[in-house]
Amino acid sequence: MKIAVCIKRVPVMEVKFAITADGSRYEETGLKYDINDFDLWAIEAALQLKEKAGAGSVHVVCLGPNAAQEQIRKAMAMGADSGTLLETDARVYDGLAVARALAAELKDGGYDLVLFGRVAIDSMNQMTGPMVAELLGLPVVTNVFKLDIGGATGRAERVLEGASEVVEFPLPAVLTIDDGLNKERLPSLKGIMAAKKKPLDVKPAALGEQAVVARSMALPPERAAGRIVGEGADAVPELVRLLQTEAKVL
Amino acid sequence: MSTDTLAAAIPALPSVDLTAHAADLFNIDAALTEEERAIRDTVRAWVNEKVLPIIGQCYVDGRFPKELIPEMAEMGLLGSSLPEEYGCAGLSSVAYGLIMQELERGDSGIRSFASVQGALVMYPIYAFGSEEQRRTYLPRLAKGEYIGCFGLTEPDFGSNPSGMITRARQQADGSWILNGAKMWITNGSMADIAIIWAKTGDADDDKSIRGFIVHTDTPGFTAKDQKGKLSLRASDTSELVLQDVHVSANALLPNSGGLKSPLMCLTQARYGISWGVLGAAMACFEEAVSYAKNRVMFDRPIGGFQIQQVRLADMLTELVKGQLVSLHLGRLKDAGNFTPVQVSLAKRNNVHIATEAARETRRLLGGNGILAEYAAMRHMANLESVYTYEGTHDVHSLILGQAITGLNAFK
Structure with missing residues (x-):
């Protein structure tokens, strides 16, 4: 089984973000980066499928800055066999431009499966996977939290609002992986050392024209401090009054 | 770079x-x-x-x-x-x-x-x-299929291992019989093999110290868990007794010779400790910062009071210095150009600053600082052992003192 996994380098979310003085983008200084969480589960899914099949390969594709090689190496440390970086220094807001660049890279690869994370936790667009599928003319199954591949067909369970859905699809196909399918493995030390020697191809990303650009960014307003209206049963009438008149939630 | x-x-x-x-x-x-x-x-x-x-x-x-x-x-x-x-x-x-x-x-x-x-x-x-x-x-x-322990320290010979009593006597067929007792042995009770250091010659001949690989199921070998520890409680610390433990000729580590051999091992371990304790210090620092920002007393976070800020500033300063010492030492070691005296400085300094960081964090946490729910007091108690093992703080002072002055203050 030949599998490609598309991953994104995203800022680690524990840090406090700041917006640049011109308001056009977030401040990069001091941020730490990692592989998007959903993409980690996509990598894990690919590795498990390869291990179960006892043969095959897992190739990682990432579109991002030169430093994103670190994320590709991490995927290799987990067990991916090879990687391609489609390099760009631009911050890309046009999902279609990203999808076109990825599709161009993937189209002649002969992959049985192309996996994505359901969503990138920085841009939250959820569009790249389905767009790539469309551009490649392949079936796409989104939000997969259970997966079974047998021969030339697959069976997946998808998350719906308050329900789930079972679908079948022929291979090759594009899947977007949701929370709950697996828990990603930690890279072993030997894996980290072995990753250095695996092939990593760097080429410029063919992004083309971008129809969407970000004009401005803003952080949510700081929340005001809470207020203690009193203690015990005596405080309840005042609390109810405020919830009705001020917070207007009752 | x-x-x-x-x-x-x-x-x-x-x-x-x-x-x-x-x-x-x-x-x-x-x-x-x-x-x-x-x-x-x-x-x-x-x-x-x-x-x-x-x-x-x-x-x-x-x-x-x-x-x-x-x-x-x-x-x-x-x-x-x-x-x-x-x-x-x-x-x-x-x-x-x-x-x-x-x-x-x-x-x-x-x-x-x-x-x-x-x-x-x-x-x-x-x-x-x-x-x-x-x-x-x-x-x-x-692979962890074998767990090992290291038997150098004895009940009466800690800082002065050259005085060890444990003996290995070679038999006519080349095999060895070991007798003695070892104390404060980490992993001792769960170990499958023990590296035992013993004199093969006279009582005052520390050049005759050799290392042996002893399987712990060999008759005459017993390990007893050290009871009553108030530090390193999540660690196996044991006493080993070797009574006529008979091992084959190939139990001997052939290239070991003299006290220098176990001391070379300790240099490796002390190097690791100089890094390790920084982890304990970081854990304490992070706990202290988080607590200082969230704990409200006199209507504001205690981190807003100068006394806690001094604590935090001191901790961070010492932590950064310790990290730079260990990192530089590591680069020297990888370049094949490091000395035991450098390791003594790093072990001595970093364990000291980590112990202080743990103690100050425990104090900053007030009453909560004595609970197992927080890490500070556990680290603080642990670090008292780390301060003492692998060359006490004081012994490393003497190693440095000797290096500085050329004068031996050990005896």
């Missing part, structure tokens, strides 16, 4: 929360290689997930979490700087140090287990063992 790369990587930190950087004010991250960072991060993630949720209770129960050994082995944490041909990870000394740091961020007992297995059991087999011994033992120790 070129000056340019380093300069480019140093952020000015204008808008970023310092705590999010795990106290990396000097961006020491930028001085690590990509692999070193990856190794640190993977061990950190493992410790967060597997060690931190259980370690407080293990400590209270006085139990070493043995169930973690297979995972540590699987990740490659045991003897990680030894060559790959013996089933080890072949890592740099800095990467090894970062592993120790992350393990001790969890608990000194977990780090002690890995230190002993790697630096005090696998290292002497690698350094002083025959090729056959290396091939027999190292892969099994790396």
